[in-house]
Amino acid sequence: MEWYNVGKIVNTHGIRGEVRVISQTDFPEERYTVGQQLGLFKQGEKKPLLLTIASSRSHKNFILLSFEGYPNINDVESFRDGILKVNEKQLEDDKLQDNEFYYHEIVGCTVYDQDGKEIGQVKGIFETAANDVWTVKGIDGKDHYIPVVDEFIKEIDIDAKKIVIEVIEGLLS
Structure with a gap:
């Protein structure tokens, strides 16, 4: 189980x-x-x-x-x-809406930018008053914090363990 x-x-x-x-x-x-x-x-x-x-x-x-x-x-x-x-x-009793996911489905996904360049892997999630934030262990070894808002999150494919985000200036620094 x-x-x-x-x-x-x-x-x-x-x-x-x-x-x-x-x-x-x-x-x-x-x-x-x-x-x-x-x-x-x-x-x-x-x-x-x-x-x-x-x-x-x-x-x-x-x-x-x-x-x-x-x-x-x-x-x-x-x-x-x-x-x-x-x-x-x-x-099984939970009723998730479209585009809602369990934490365990997101953690471990690989994050890419819109050009297909790998950024890193989601290693954790924490809540803020405004929205969730994903902690992404970058391929550069640094932790990056991605706010879970529609402006940044462009695609989530749980089956492929792939997330595509829009990277704006300052997001990964």
Whole structure:
């Protein structure tokens, strides 16, 4: 079974078993709903620990979660640095619009300019208040940050793992 990242636990919060999560999903309202099941992948472990969300709330730039059966800080301290994932069956219920993609479909794609020159490979995505931004590891070894807006993104071919962008002055410097 395939598993897909939806967040990373970066710390505990308070003494009542809450953890701080950096969200890595476009569907936080669905992924972090009370009753939703997530797989926790701890460092060095192959099998997930299945967790059911008991509470969920936003706090600053984090999502604070607690899990059924883990009521205090001592229960969740070992979760730190773990990755929260959903399985492929949970993705089947999502209804993506045209030109919408999962993060895992974009990460790993090769980015080209409109002349076909390779720029690099998408290695990560982060959210801003305005739009998502792709972190592209350039063939020059530098990280480039591409705003995900229609003005720059010209073509996305998930099957070919290829993205074509319009490069304007200053975008890759």
